[in-house]
Amino acid sequence: RQVLSPRSSDEKLKWLNWDEYLGVIKAIRDDLLHEICCYEKVENDSLNSTVQKPKRKRRINDHKILDADNTSVSTCKKSFSPAQRRIATKYQGYLILAFLACVPDRQRTFRELEIGKNFLKDETINSWTIKHGPNDYKTGSTYGDRPPLVLSSDLTPAIDDFLFRWRPCLIPNGEHFFFSLVLEIGLHRIQYTA
Secondary structure: OOOOOOOOHHHHHHHHHHHHHHHHHHHHHHHHHHHHHHHHHHHHHHHHHOOOOOOOOOEEEEEEEEEOOOOOOEEHHHHOEEEEEEEEHHHHHHHHHHHHHHOOOHHHHOOOOEOOOOEEEOOOEEEEEEOOHHHOOOOHHHOOOOOOOOOHHHHHHHHHHHHHHHHHHOOOOOOOOOOEEEEEOOOOEEEEEO
């Protein structure tokens, strides 16, 4: 018989209980909100110290910033600061953790969320829902449509804010809500995967 040595670490210390997990989400949200407030203060201070420019209406369309009359102003790469991209990256991480707290599903569910396809806003209940059809998962031909997975309505303002204000800063290359980021820093390439 083989003699097993005792474990080198305490297994209980490797896991979070539910309240600790929710505390982590709250701490990340608070850090994110603080960073947004600091960014807005700096942004407002710089706007007040320069000549006031007419404000542009921003919309997502082919990853360009458009004026209200739909004329292209500039591409996203030239429009967003490193601070905005850092906030957007943190925001994406916060939402991934918050989604997992609402809908404890497989990571693939969140990785494959597509705006307007399987990630839809239900205006009647003011909440975002995840709706999978039979083609979205491997046993779909047997079981058909899955019931909608409803995210907490408390997350709706954060999802809307990320979608329309911060997600464009990451220069998305499709309609996936979350996506991988590849950061090129000098000769190094770092991949951040949602």
